[in-house]
């Protein structure tokens with residue numbers, strides 16, 4: 179297996195900083211690449227020195243340990259300095275053309291066998307690697323915000339990713355104390371298609387009958403979570419949620435999977451630059467009305483989760499683990515379905531199909547009510 183010792187990180191922003199720091203704290207040498215030396219210096223202060231300094235101040239780490247970790251980190255504005263890297267993780271801004279060019283530059287600057295991966299959230303890995311020689315060494319490594327806390331990493335195998343590359347990335351993720359799951363190169367990969375559809379459906383109910391406080395409460399109850407889906411949207415940023423929704427709809431709405439349309443409410447919030455006000459009045463007490471929302475929410479989650487299995491994007495066990503790890507749901511979709519009973523699940527996925535959220539997955543078209551094996 180390829181052994182990774184030195185890791186390059188392109189883009190020293192929110193995600194790149196945390197990904198690199200995590201690797202340095204796990205014993206890897208890390209070289210950050212930014213656009214210019216001023217940014218390298220500023221981001222080192224903000225993304226490395228400050229968080230490590232806080233740990234020392236809190237007594238979670240000694241000054242000597244901090245110095246050792248910081249000593250494994252360097253920064254540059256030149257691709258040529260990434261030549262010693264065994265693995266380079268691209269975490270630059272989410273622009274397709276820019277990323278394709280970054281990978282062309284990396285292919286020219288790095289060893290022919292250096293593993294090249296992207297942390298993109300929305301682009302297909304295969305497209306980003308169009309100009310890379312030896313694409314068997316390319317893949318996706320999708321971290322979740324905040325990357326220093328969230329333990330899930332999706333290891334994305336594109337069609338050409340070799341077993342050797344995949345194994346090296348799984349080992350890298352484990353040595354970073356992450357929880358890796360194996361995912362095929364698919365729009366949004368595995369977790370985001372589920373999460374994004376859940377807020378598109380929930381937000382579509384926003385209006386006279388359901389305020390944000392009610393929808394937050396209903397999502398907490400439906401999923402058994404402390405922080406509901408309205409709260410998580412605010413945390414992720416309404417702009418990010420809107421763009422991610424547009425992207426998933428573009429990819430999937432006209433396929434045999436389908437995707438819920440963009441709700442006017444989310445588009446309006448985005449255009450107004452506002453977040454959801456989670457204290458916008460009393461929570462609706464009408465249980466029957468609440469049931470309608472929860473049924474549609476769960477019907478959508480069960481539909482897309484089943485589609486992802488039928489398209490062989492991810493295994494049921496990995497999607498279950500991934501949802502629990504990344505989104506902190508106490509139960510993943512398959513345990514929820516098994517617990518509810520498949521006759522009820524069939525009713526809910528049919529509701530999702532009737533509402534136009536998703537096409538009916540094959541399993542339910544065929545009336546197959548066997549429980550999920552995890």
Ligand SMILES: NC(=O)c1ccc[n+]([C@@H]2O[C@H](COP(=O)([O-])OP(=O)(O)OC[C@H]3O[C@@H](n4cnc5c(N)ncnc54)[C@H](O)[C@@H]3O)[C@@H](O)[C@H]2O)c1
Pocket residue numbers: 188189190191192193194211212213217268269270271272273276280297298299300320321322323
């Ligand atoms: N923020 C999230 O929640 C999240 C979660 C998962 C994945 N992602 C993905 O991670 C990537 C980075 O997101 P972010 O939120 O950290 O963005 P960010 O804007 O905080 O950081 C991006 C950085 O890349 C730098 N950059 C741009 N072009 C570069 C180049 N050619 N060479 C070197 N550096 C360059 C920018 O100067 C900036 O500092 C995106 O692809 C995003 O989709 C983000």
